[in-house]
Amino acid sequence: MKNKYLVVIPAYNEEKTIKEVIQRTLPYADIVVVNDASKDKTAEIVKSFKNVVLINHPKNTHIPQAVLDGMQYAYDNGYDYILTMDAGLSHKPEEIPDLLNAPECDLVLSYRGEKKHTPLYRKVLSKAATTFINIALWRFQLTKPIPAFKDVTSGYRRYSKEAVELLLKRESKAKSFDFLTESLMFIYRNNMKIIEVPITYEFSNSSLNKKVVKDSISMLLDILLHNRK
Template sequence: MEKLVIVPTYNELENIEELLTRVLGLPYDLHILIVDDNSPDGTASVVKEWQKKTDRVHLLQRPGKMGLGSAYRDGFRYALANGAEYIFEMDADFSHDPDALGQFLENITDVDIVLGSRYLHGVTVVNWPLSRLILSYSANMYSRIITGMPLADATGGFKCFRRRALEGIRLDRVKSEGYSFQIEMSFRCWKRGFKIKEIPIIFVDRRAGVSKMSRKIIWEAAGMVWRMRFLDLLGQLE
């Protein structure tokens, strides 16, 4: 398992079948790990059917909805324990185009992390309500100002990490659950000296199912960037 795409899922039954088809159909011998939080719609049962057909599909089942951050932390541990060299983060809802995975692999050769960026060349977001776009864009400006991290899109969740980056930070110290998880991961890696490269992606709003965005997630992110900044100032980021 050299390349592992981690996809957290909560009620993604409408997307999962096509997602597995598209990712496994790519010519890069990708493995895919679904981290499912006991989705009531039965997302995991589709994954289990696939596991009978191929050994490139992996499933972590968790007892209930525990958040995106901890889903990825569990996924990262699985990736490291199973020898993955290139570890991707990707959403299940086709906001992230599986066909872009190849570009991540091309770009990771000389860096440690590749970030799919929605705000690198203007704004490449399709079909989001204006309110959601403004929220995301302002969150990125806020994060850039407070953390000093020079990224156009620090909250994006389409990423590729090299193994050494995930090994280089303390995953057990990563506390965020919502979108701030993305900022926290990049910040910790950046502070450790890992090289991050942004590549432009076109982000399309989910085609099916519902978003899990919430007020709680926004407040968490607002506070987390300050937490990062102070931990760093106090030399306690590690």
């Protein structure tokens, strides 16, 4: 029987961790790795796993297109749910069942209950992003209470087929990590069901990236000043 769950793993220069990520993820779901024009041996390592699908990008497209290409593969191949996760072991594959077994809904957000070795600036940035985005979501639907999502910047998520279809139909304006917020907004504004589950977050070198900070700040300003449509 075909697995109804697919894990999509965007990867860029993750040769140090991708093998372990795949090995620890395979017991739970099928896997697609989207190699976003890595310059190291990421693609070669993924190819060594015969039961893992590899999508290669000839040039780096950043997070949005990598995730969307994985979603398109999942949609075309009839998967009911897709999970997205980090290739650098920030997300523990052993917690995949927590997302898979969550109640039926369109989006499962993971919130980082336990944050190991996470710098203070990243904690502050994540908290600020979540506060601003909750307010921005409320401005779309003023008749509802202000949302109280705990963490909107975690990429460890579960999307339903219906949510995937919605995101594939919409034109994404996201450039990088702001895709996480943009996709949440699309799903929320279409009155789809969203729930949250706690995870353990292990800060890793792959997530220590100046671009994360830059994109997050840009995203916050965009949402606050323009309430992105």
